[in-house]
Amino acid sequence: MPNSKSAYSFSNKKEKFDTHIIVVWVDNEAGVLARVVGLFSGRGYNIESLAVAQVDEKLKISRITIVTTGTPQVVNQIKLQLRKLVPVHKVADFKREDKAVIFKEMALFKIVGPNIKLEGALKACKKYNPVLLDKTKKSNVIQITALRREIDKMSKDLKKFGLVSVSRTGAVAMTRGADIFK
């Protein structure tokens, strides 16, 4: 539409996108996830992955971990907009490169094939704390915990061993050392 005369403005800026992990503490009440997710979709922010569960039974607090990409300005807006939501208690934000924070995702792989392939698959997962959750003569279910890109890679690499199904979570995060998110 560059020739349209009646558009008030065009965006032609190309800015660098950073990947951020946003952690949100919310009251675990009806519709709270819809509020958070609706904020992202309504304002055009990205969600790469999402993990949510109640972490404090007594106070009914849930912890939502969202992996998102955006320009610094957009990421700043995401934080500020989230803080405005009534059930939101606090918001933390980390760059994916941040060394002081651990990020992990979990994946389940189902491998179907002859024994030699099942063993090959388990071996290939060795670096990522594989746990054999289920085993039959023809199949394995392997659990690994790793970074997103590592799981991406394993999802490809395991194909040759007879990978038939993948299930994976969004990332969760925790600071290293004795410090906690403030």
Add this chain to the structure above:
Amino acid sequence: MSKLYSGAEIVFKCMEDQNVDHIFGYPGGAVLPIYDELQNFKSIKHVLVRHEQGAGHAAEGYARSSGKPGVILVTSGPGATNVVTALTDAYMDSIPLVCISGQVPTHLIGTDAFQECDTTGITRPCTKHNWLVKDINDLASTIHKAFEVATTGRPGPVLVDIPKDIQFQKTKYSKPKKEKKLNGKSHNHFNQNSIDELIELMSKSSKPIFYTGGGVINSGPKASELLRELVYATGFPITSTLQGLGSFPGDDNQFLGMLGMHGTYEANNAMHDCDLMINIGARFDDRITGKIDEFSPKSKKVHIDIDPSSINKNVKVDLAIVGDVKTVLSSTLKSLKQKNSKFLKSNKQKTSKWWEKIQKWRSVRSLDYIGSEETIKPQYAIERLYELTKDKDSYITTEVGQHQMWAAQHYKFNKPNRWMTSGGLGTMGYGLPAAVGVQVAHPKKLVIDIAGEASVLMTIQEMSTAVQYNLPIKIFILNNQYMGMVRQWQELLHDKNYSESYTAALPDFVKLAEAYNCVGIRAKTPEELDDKIIEMLNTDRPVIFDCMVDKVENCFPMIPSGKPHNQMILGPKDQENQKITGKGKSLV
């Protein structure tokens, strides 16, 4: 106290404790228990509208003109969906509304019951917060919380959805908690250092400007007083957004008029060339900034706003002061008096060249238009309306379009809360019901809806409400038979392809007025205009005034698409020059 109250009674008990005196609503199946109780609460008056959107806009008009939250009561399903436009409008313009909606009984939720809809789902993105009350014991605290959320911080609409069975159930009533704490969200986050920095910037600046918005109005009348004090103490020029009109006197010499797409030449050029911009309660909206990359390139920018998410959203600023306008202004004035009591004197010299430049821009007289003796020019109609009403402390609402911009340009406001217009959402049909709400809040005052014939037809049914409650609102229609702003854009930007912007079968507005049992007046020539306006003002009943204006007049000045502030198109004369060179076309 062990007295038990039904959910319906609790709704009104809460309203009593929140000092609600008027609610705007429309009954229906899912709110009948609440309507049953209405008669038992004499301090709360119900205004029956003709469509729930009208209830929403009336509540907005009530809220904006009184500073109190507007309260709406609607039924489930279509009742709730009809009010969505008004909620969105209030969300965009930061107007405190509390909407109570009925819902089907809890055991029927999710079964596609009659008049069921996912009200909290639908209104989630257009409210500050909403609640579905599934336990009678939560009802009172939820409604009190709703009022608190609507009125604190950056105000906005909230909705409480109450299933019908909850309205029947009984429980104890609990009064609102006195302590106001919003989930740890306080509103003033600035410290003295920021104020000192602001004063430092102000004393260094030789080309300063205040750019003020609706936040000043929302902060209360005291904020407008403090703003005036600050502007006079500094001698700086001031411009205002559409929503901020009235916070500073429109006829004062320091006021440059409104800025933005249809703002004055002097305001926009001053914004572009300034070296210090002090934004007070405005949000760098796209209709204000024009082309964002070239927005005020040489200035230091200060942003005072109660909403942290407004800071650096559209425009990066050098100094952000997050807080209530009133509090920030009073701190600023205090510091200014302590540190630099002779600010005005010391600064006059520094800004004298700036004022000379501004006078030059002013001399362009960008709001001028070519008058006519045969047809009523719309600008002339507003000018006359202003001249004949300026001593009356009148309240003006508008619809959306050319008439709205002409009203903003030519009607001068001297007080806050006198100007109610749909800015953010741009809702055609806003003005008439808003006028109903304003008149409810101010029964003795003159309330005029400056309207366009296309907009007003969207909510014309509310004339019936005005007549029922003897609300003598004046609907002043600038009738050009076109959706004027659409027509203008088509003329200037879409090769004069006037696709669907002409209304071929308009009603006879005078007869329409008579049908509603109010008064219709028509003015056709400039000569008779004054007399007709006076006739309208002397009528103590609702009036529809059909002002037949020039059909093809355009609203100037205008910042054309994708252009910065310093590339405005001025009136018809300027345009002709541009047409000759061919340069004008590329400008648009």
